[in-house]
Amino acid sequence: MIRKRLRNGHASQRKVKVLSKAATARSPIVLAEREASKPIGVRSDTGAFVTLGEYVTEPRLAARMASLSSLGYERLAEFTVARLEKEPSELRVGILGRDELSRDEIISEVRQGSAIGKQFVQIERAWVERLKEKLSRGEYKLRAQAPEASKASASSH
């Protein structure tokens, strides 16, 4: 055991602290429940938002979704606002460049297209990309996701 630790440069110096074993375990991370109701994409045929719950339970939807990179700022802003509106109004985000912003202030910045608003559009977009990637690899899943749906979601990407 000691020998193993010494071979590992990191472990020999300091055990890196993570919140729990869940993050390093092979079993998929069960996403927070609120995520299921947030939009994760936009249908290319109707323009309607597709929630993460729909995306996971109806894997065929993936083929009908427009790439987020094809959307203009206005639609991306609507997409971001729709996601943020699912957050509680008590949400507060600290920014080292300024002070703390409430959920409604962030939504207002996104609608105005300010620098920080555009950054929040980027933040949501990057997160959605990560969610899709991790879901397709089976590393994330929804709480109520049946094993069949999980497999179908993984194989459709």
Added chain:
Amino acid sequence: MPKPRKPLKPQPAPTNPVLAIDSSWDGTTKKVFLYRQEHVYPYISKRRLGITNLSETMARRCFFEAEVQRAGVKLITGMGHGDYDQFTGHLGDVIWEIGKYRANEVKNKIVHLLSCRTASKLGPDIVVNGALAFFGYLEDFVFHVDHESVFFQCASEIDLALADGLSVSDVHTRVKDVFESNIDELAGLDGQAAALLNANLQYLCTPVVDGRFGDRSVALR
């Protein structure tokens, strides 16, 4: 009869290898300052690295300028408001701004700025002026107030790993692992917090991300 000892010449006190500068004049910087005081500086001290800490009202250019040019300073770790071309201290006092600092303030040093946007222009400029490596963020450093200590822990891992003597390349790997583990963990608790932490990882710049941020093979010791 023993020979009388020659009087010892006064030796200059050895310079601390770590120079820390922390703003704490508003709500967000105060939080990060307190975290670094409690979790980062004691750890660095345990690694037998002396720290000169310019914090609160001492986080000003006039004090920083005198300390940073002392021989023996190897790591500068700063926290405060930043912009694409500048890093500021107490009440917005400009510590570094492109074109307004001396190259010997950064030459042969590793620089970590926990600040917004400084990786965009200031970071590469610091490396052009002779810094060995730069760590910083391209856009605003954001944090979810309900999980703020997780955000500060991830950002602070840079200083801890440097203090452990890891190469910049290994520091990058360790920091990325800590970010990734915590993003996954937060994903199960609070998706918005996970999204914000994920953004900070996307904005993090190190010499491994881009050669403009210095040499990935260097280490603090």
